[in-house]
Amino acid sequence: MLDNETAVTLADLLDRVAGCKRDGFRFVTCTGLRSGDGIDVIYHFDRDYKMQHLRLHVQPGSELPSISPVYPGAFLAENELQDFLGLKVTGLPIDYHGHLFLTEDAPVAPMLKVVDKNDPGEGK
Amino acid sequence: MAGRIVIPFGPQHPVLPEPFQLKLTLEEEKVVEAVPAFGYIHRGLEQLIEKRDFNQMVFIVERVCGICTFMHALAYCQGIEQLMNVEVPPRARYLRTIWSELQRLHSHHLWLGLLADAMGFESLFMQSWKNREAIMDITEATAGSRIIISTCQIGGVRRDIDAALQGDLRKTLDQIEAELRQIEPVFRDDPTVRSRTVGKAVLTRERAIELSAAGPMLRASGVPQDIRLTGYAAYGELDFQPVTEEAGDNYARIIVRLRDIHQSIELIRAALDKMPGGDISVPVKGNPDGEVVSRVEQPRGEVLYYIKANGTKNLERLRIRTPTFANMAPVVHLLPGLELADVPILVLSMDPCLSCTER
Numbered sequence: 001m002l003d004n005e006t007a008v009t010l011a012d013l014l015d016r017v018a019g020c021k022r023d024g025f026r027f028v029t030c031t032g033l034r035s036g037d038g039i040d041v042i043y044h045f046d047r048d049y050k051m052q053h054l055r056l057h058v059q060p061g062s063e064l065p066s067i068s069p070v071y072p073g074a075f076l077a078e079n080e081l082q083d084f085l086g087l088k089v090t091g092l093p094i095d096y097h098g099h100l101f102l103t104e105d106a107p108v109a110p111m112l113k114v115v116d117k118n119d120p121g122e123g124k
Numbered sequence: 125m126a127g128r129i130v131i132p133f134g135p136q137h138p139v140l141p142e143p144f145q146l147k148l149t150l151e152e153e154k155v156v157e158a159v160p161a162f163g164y165i166h167r168g169l170e171q172l173i174e175k176r177d178f179n180q181m182v183f184i185v186e187r188v189c190g191i192c193t194f195m196h197a198l199a200y201c202q203g204i205e206q207l208m209n210v211e212v213p214p215r216a217r218y219l220r221t222i223w224s225e226l227q228r229l230h231s232h233h234l235w236l237g238l239l240a241d242a243m244g245f246e247s248l249f250m251q252s253w254k255n256r257e258a259i260m261d262i263t264e265a266t267a268g269s270r271i272i273i274s275t276c277q278i279g280g281v282r283r284d285i286d287a288a289l290q291g292d293l294r295k296t297l298d299q300i301e302a303e304l305r306q307i308e309p310v311f312r313d314d315p316t317v318r319s320r321t322v323g324k325a326v327l328t329r330e331r332a333i334e335l336s337a338a339g340p341m342l343r344a345s346g347v348p349q350d351i352r353l354t355g356y357a358a359y360g361e362l363d364f365q366p367v368t369e370e371a372g373d374n375y376a377r378i379i380v381r382l383r384d385i386h387q388s389i390e391l392i393r394a395a396l397d398k399m400p401g402g403d404i405s406v407p408v409k410g411n412p413d414g415e416v417v418s419r420v421e422q423p424r425g426e427v428l429y430y431i432k433a434n435g436t437k438n439l440e441r442l443r444i445r446t447p448t449f450a451n452m453a454p455v456v457h458l459l460p461g462l463e464l465a466d467v468p469i470l471v472l473s474m475d476p477c478l479s480c481t482e483r
Contacts, residue, residue, distance in 0.1 A: 101162055
């Protein structure tokens with residue numbers, strides 16, 4: 001768990017994000033990661049060099065609303081969630097449909113894959 | 125209503141050292157819509173945590189960018205050190221500051237040269253890069269190589285800068301400063317430069333914050349946001365204050381970087397004056413555990429590293445948000461309403477780094 005972290009739900013995500021904006025926070029980015037049987041999306045904000053984080057837990061394949069109507073700079077980071085974790089973000093001003101960075105023939109949601117830690121990988 | 129046409133700006137374009145594309149919808153010469161396209165150089169570096177242990181990842185993150193490579197390693201190492209409660213020796217913190225500022229100097233000179241070249245100032249381009257060469261030479265002398273210097277490690281740094289090299293570094297700083305005095309007036313005062321930059325692509329303070337701008341793009345709009353002010357490495361002991369300009373236009377973004385260069389020179393001098401003796405690293409044992417966010421101010425702005433570790437040698441998640449990634453939204457916002465001829469200078473004023481953006 002990060003310092004200054006608050007858990008949010010899909011139902012109150014946009015209200016909490018709007019609250020951050022009202023309180024003068026700057027959106028920095030969001031991070032998606034596997035967490036248990038689901039996915040955590042952490043929204044990172046900054047005000048006067050103090051960070052605040054909102055953590056949303058969702059199931060793989062979930063739809064979540066874009067926070068771009070509140071923070072227009074968020075659309076690229078949200079598109080990354082679609083690329084790497086297969087989440088569907090609704091209401092994006094520019095939607096790359098899972099191909100912001102990944103090509104058409106790239107693996108789908110590569111960060112959802114469970115990795116064999118004993119596989120030495122390339123170059124070994 | 126005039127007919128609309130779509131112009132592909134990039135992926136190969138004279139002002140783009142790396143590939144990305146802007147699909148520009150134009151009405152006559154005016155941009156009415158801009159959509160960026162990426163994916164030309166995505167390497168999946170974040171996911172290499174699955175194959176490389178947390179010590180090896182220092183060398184991976186250095187390769188996120190070929191310009192601010194040391195600062196990527198610094199942001200990463202600071203995060204791991206926080207997770208493992210490692211206290212870096214004071215001398216190492218100063219050495220980290222010196223190499224960080226050397227890379228800022230080299231990055232900003234690289235950018236000045238590219239800007240001069242884009243505006244047709246061949247001699248100015250060569251003068252800027254001549255100055256950059258002096259920085260690269262002293263970087264090589266102190267660190268052993270010019271670009272990916274690999275001096276940062278978890279627990280400190282790998283190399284020291286002895287008294288003789290400190291003297292050479294001071295001489296180089298004097299030389300860079302003298303050369304800068306020759307070329308700076310052209311960037312500041314030349315009528316052609318001013319006509320292409322003053323009042324162009326104005327990003328207001330409010331929009332800069334709302335659009336999550338970073339670095340010179342944000343500070344040129346009057347926002348004194350610079351992660352060095354948090355005091356990481358030795359910045360907390362060097363009387364650092366962020367450089368800002370108020371106009372928010374292309375010209376203000378040039379001036380911020382010029383002033384950044386002077387500030388970097390002074391920061392290195394101050395670091396050399398105050399650098400204490402002692403060890404340059406501490407031994408680190410065990411594996412990291414927990415979650416942390418680490419931030420560093422790169423030449424293009426704030427870089428954020430989110431690290432999640434689980435007590436094993438492999439991290440669970442590494443997320444890198446680079447400054448160009450943050451500055452794409454402001455640029456996309458600024459493009460509509462701009463003349464096509466002004467697009468290259470706006471794009472350059474962001475100082476785009478696509479290797480960072482796509483990782």
